[in-house]
Amino acid sequence: MSESTDLDPQCYCPTSGIIDLLSRKYAMQTLCAVGALEPVRYGELETAFGDVSSSTLSARLEDLTGAGLLEREQYDEIPPRVEYRLSDDGEELCERLEPVLAWVRERES
Amino acid sequence: MSESTDLDPQCYCPTSGIIDLLSRKYAMQTLCAVGALEPVRYGELETAFGDVSSSTLSARLEDLTGAGLLEREQYDEIPPRVEYRLSDDGEELCERLEPVLAWVRERES
DNA sequence: TCCGATACTTTGGAGTTGACAGTATAAACA
DNA sequence: TGTTTATACTGTCAACTCCAAAGTATCGGA
Numbered sequence: 001m002s003e004s005t006d007l008d009p010q011c012y013c014p015t016s017g018i019i020d021l022l023s024r025k026y027a028m029q030t031l032c033a034v035g036a037l038e039p040v041r042y043g044e045l046e047t048a049f050g051d052v053s054s055s056t057l058s059a060r061l062e063d064l065t066g067a068g069l070l071e072r073e074q075y076d077e078i079p080p081r082v083e084y085r086l087s088d089d090g091e092e093l094c095e096r097l098e099p100v101l102a103w104v105r106e107r108e109s
Numbered sequence: 110m111s112e113s114t115d116l117d118p119q120c121y122c123p124t125s126g127i128i129d130l131l132s133r134k135y136a137m138q139t140l141c142a143v144g145a146l147e148p149v150r151y152g153e154l155e156t157a158f159g160d161v162s163s164s165t166l167s168a169r170l171e172d173l174t175g176a177g178l179l180e181r182e183q184y185d186e187i188p189p190r191v192e193y194r195l196s197d198d199g200e201e202l203c204e205r206l207e208p209v210l211a212w213v214r215e216r217e218s
Numbered sequence: 219t220c221c222g223a224t225a226c227t228t229t230g231g232a233g234t235t236g237a238c239a240g241t242a243t244a245a246a247c248a
Numbered sequence: 249t250g251t252t253t254a255t256a257c258t259g260t261c262a263a264c265t266c267c268a269a270a271g272t273a274t275c276g277g278a
Contacts, residue, residue, distance in 0.1 A: 188255035
């Protein structure tokens, strides 16, 4: 890093929005799981994870959708059907996140 | 669960250790900040972030060190001096994490 | 009439984080 | 002698976030 300006506090704490969001439980996994399975329904994600609570998964999906990383499409059917997929931004982020998750998976297996 | 399908539940929830750890507040930023500033002292990180509480920063450093991603070196001096730097694993992870943080920074600026 | 299917909420308790104050040490200063 | 300074934390308690489990809404089918 440069010496003259050495420490810009903003530089390492983009806590503003997205990083904060990604720092919540299952956020990164949810994003990448949608990327891998899209279009994907709520129930599919729930079984794919197996150990996330429905309320948390629901909150994460809402977070990610609200941040413009996921798109939610709801069909007027009974029983309800909702499909999630990545937005363009979500796809870009997912591409960058994949190597991280892959490295972790590999290291832990 | 073993539907012969393509869904291995383990695949998207490496919650086991590291992802869980990275999903805590400031974990990703701390790792990358150490990578950018190493060798770096506690106080430098505190001012670089500006908005993290000392207890949380302390907890994150301990988490990351415990996971083998950071190395902590303590010198016998008064006032105390402690230096953090990336381990080899930490460096690999940091390399993969940087594009994520960079993308987020760019998108939010 | 009751059941099944789906995508969530709600609730109450447990776990995590934050702000702020405090600890320990010794050299430098008054 | 006594106070200040510097550093790297730790302690406390309130606020926030997360979890498991149960509940909600709807309508077609048995």
